[in-house]
Structure formats: structure tokens, C-alpha cells
Amino acid sequence: MKIAILPGDGIGPEIIDQAVSVLKALGEPFEMEFAPVGGAGYEASGHPLPEATLKLAQQADAILFGSVGDWKYDTLERTLRPEQAILGLRKNLNLFANLRPAILYPELAGASTLKPEVVSGLDILIIRELTGDIYFGQPRGMRICPDGPFKGQREGFDTMRYAEGEIRRIAHVAFQAAQKRDKRLTSVDKANVLETFQFWKDIVTDVHGDYPDVVLDHMYVDNAAMQLVRAPKKFDVLVTGNMFGDILSDAAAMLTGSIGMLPSASLDANNKGLYEPSHGSAPDIAGKGIANPLATILSAAMMLRYSLGKAEQADRIENAVKKVLAQGLRTPDIYETGTTKVGTVEMGAAVVRALA
Numbered sequence: 001m002k003i004a005i006l007p008g009d010g011i012g013p014e015i016i017d018q019a020v021s022v023l024k025a026l027g028e029p030f031e032m033e034f035a036p037v038g039g040a041g042y043e044a045s046g047h048p049l050p051e052a053t054l055k056l057a058q059q060a061d062a063i064l065f066g067s068v069g070d071w072k073y074d075t076l077e078r079t080l081r082p083e084q085a086i087l088g089l090r091k092n093l094n095l096f097a098n099l100r101p102a103i104l105y106p107e108l109a110g111a112s113t114l115k116p117e118v119v120s121g122l123d124i125l126i127i128r129e130l131t132g133d134i135y136f137g138q139p140r141g142m143r144i145c146p147d148g149p150f151k152g153q154r155e156g157f158d159t160m161r162y163a164e165g166e167i168r169r170i171a172h173v174a175f176q177a178a179q180k181r182d183k184r185l186t187s188v189d190k191a192n193v194l195e196t197f198q199f200w201k202d203i204v205t206d207v208h209g210d211y212p213d214v215v216l217d218h219m220y221v222d223n224a225a226m227q228l229v230r231a232p233k234k235f236d237v238l239v240t241g242n243m244f245g246d247i248l249s250d251a252a253a254m255l256t257g258s259i260g261m262l263p264s265a266s267l268d269a270n271n272k273g274l275y276e277p278s279h280g281s282a283p284d285i286a287g288k289g290i291a292n293p294l295a296t297i298l299s300a301a302m303m304l305r306y307s308l309g310k311a312e313q314a315d316r317i318e319n320a321v322k323k324v325l326a327q328g329l330r331t332p333d334i335y336e337t338g339t340t341k342v343g344t345v346e347m348g349a350a351v352v353r354a355l356a
């Protein structure tokens, strides 16, 4: 089995190193091939998603991705910025379903900014549609405002749109995921204001007909944001569009104490996937050796489970992570008094030891 390893920028290479050590420690005959992406891709070949990197990603059985982005690329034209690499990979590989579990390990209940009783035992799954919505809709751009009170001034504009097939396929992923959990699905929309999301709601309701064992409810995105911080444990699976999912999944990340703990999977229709931590390249801490590698290590576990058919090995990694947390080891982002502060490399090494 071939895994494309794309470390990227900022803390990307540091956290990927640890995930690779963990994968190697499993003793499986994985072939791992590295390629530059993001700012590193731009430096290597003038484009954030070099042709050879895309080719490797297309040929591989799964992709393990670090993170991309750095402030120093902010002045580049948009198509050359590092973040375009991840958008390009999602689009080219048709990775339309983003799965982001938000689980609060009991040992980290105190690391959340919410009261322990609100978040303790949290285990929810956010499913975000990833290749449509306002992030990809055309037309978009800058123009001279054609009408209204600001007519004649410059304006920026984007287009929100979802085709029926796009909504149906993500709805099926969400209902099937709910069937494997507590059989409750919340579809998040803004049907009260947006045509696109009235359509979303109608299609999700229609797909529900195929999954009578799942309880479906609908919630407006503003209410969902409020409920996520008020009573997050009442959710099981949430499904939503690209932009709402982008925002809600980061809010859910904080429920768990640190974005450094959250893995994610982006899957195509055949369960080939790109696996990455939910966080970005954290340029503020890059090179300091203090980034939390656990989200990336847990992403590798998701990769084993969803794309490589190695559920047992995935369990081994997840249990090893639980073990190091129970041992009291913490990177600074999840550190509390009474625990032991460790750096990126020490945390990765502890997971490798715990695997044994």
C-alpha cells in the first residue's frame, strides 16, 4: 500500500515526522513517498500543488497531509498561495466528504475552555461538504457594483450554489455514519434566508427516506453554533455545507481543549482519502518543537481505518494516544498544572513506546 506523505509548511513537517514514526512502528509494509506541497511546493517548483505532487496523490492509496500556509506568502497572487494546494487536492481527487470527529478524552476535560460537565464525554462527528458551496461557486471576483446604493463602486462577490447530486452524496455519507453511531443526524442550514440551503434541507429530507432508522432534525447554522457551545453533547452527527462546516468544525475543535487534538478525513466516493489535522500550519510556533502531533497521529489512525482497511492498527494507535494522555504527558497547548510538559518529538516517541 502506497501512502503519499505531504508535510507542507510551518509545523507540518514537525508533526508529520511523528506520525510517520508511529506508522513505521506498526511494522506494516507501507510504501511512503514524500512530496512538497503548499509554500514548500511553491519554493520547489513555483506552484503550491506541483504536478508531481498531484500525480503522487492520485496514484497513492491514501494521502497523509501536514498543513500549508505561511504569512510570508500573503502577498502572492491568490492562485499561488499555499492554501490553494489543499483546495486543488480536494477538487482534483473529488474529496467531497470531510469527517471531523470531536472527542474529548476524559484526561483533557480541564483543558477545554468550557465547564467539564458541559464537555466531559463529548463524542460528536461533524461532516462537512468539501468541494462545493461558496468556496468554489462561479462566478466570483471583483467588479464595479452594477446597482443599488453603492452602484459604481468596486465590489467583491462570490456565488453560493449546490447541485442536487452534491447534496445527495454527502447526505448518504452522513446517514451511513449516523447508522454506525447513535443514529441521530442534525442537518445544519440557513434555509430561512438562503435558497441554496432551502434546497439542501429538501434534499436531505428526501434522502432520509432511505434511512428510516436514523432520527433526522434540521437546525439553522446560527442556532447550531450556539448549541455547540451550550450543550454540545446533545449532538451525534452533524452534516452541513462547506462554509458552515468550516466554521462549526473549528468551534467544535475548541470544545475538545485544543485544535492540536483533532484529526480529519476527506474522502471520495470510494473511501480513498486525504488525512490531515484540523488545524493549520501554526506559523507562530513553527520550529519551536512544541506543536502537538496528536491530531496528525490520530489522522494516520483514521487513514488506516477508512482507506487502508487496517482497523486493528487504527485501534492500536488510538489506544496508544489514550495511554500517553493517561500517563500525564502534555504538549503546551493542552498542559495543565500537575501534568508533564513535553515537546513534539517527545510526544511522538511516547506514542511509539505506548504502541508496544
Ligand code: NAD
Binding pocket: 011, 015, 066, 067, 068, 069, 070, 071, 083, 086, 259, 260, 276, 278, 279, 280, 281, 282, 283, 284, 285, 290, 291, 292, 293, 295, 333
Ligand atoms: P492555525 O490552526 O495554524 O493556528 C491557530 C492557533 O492554534 C495558533 O495559535 C497555533 O499556534 C495553534 N495551533 C495550531 N495547531 C497546533 C498544534 N498542533 N499544536 C499546538 N498549537 C496549535 O490557524 P491560523 O493561524 O488561522 O492559520 C495559520 C496558517 O495555516 C494560515 O496560512 C492558514 O491559511 C493555514 N491553514 C491551513 C490549513 C490546512 O493546511 N488545511 C487549515 C487552516 C489554516
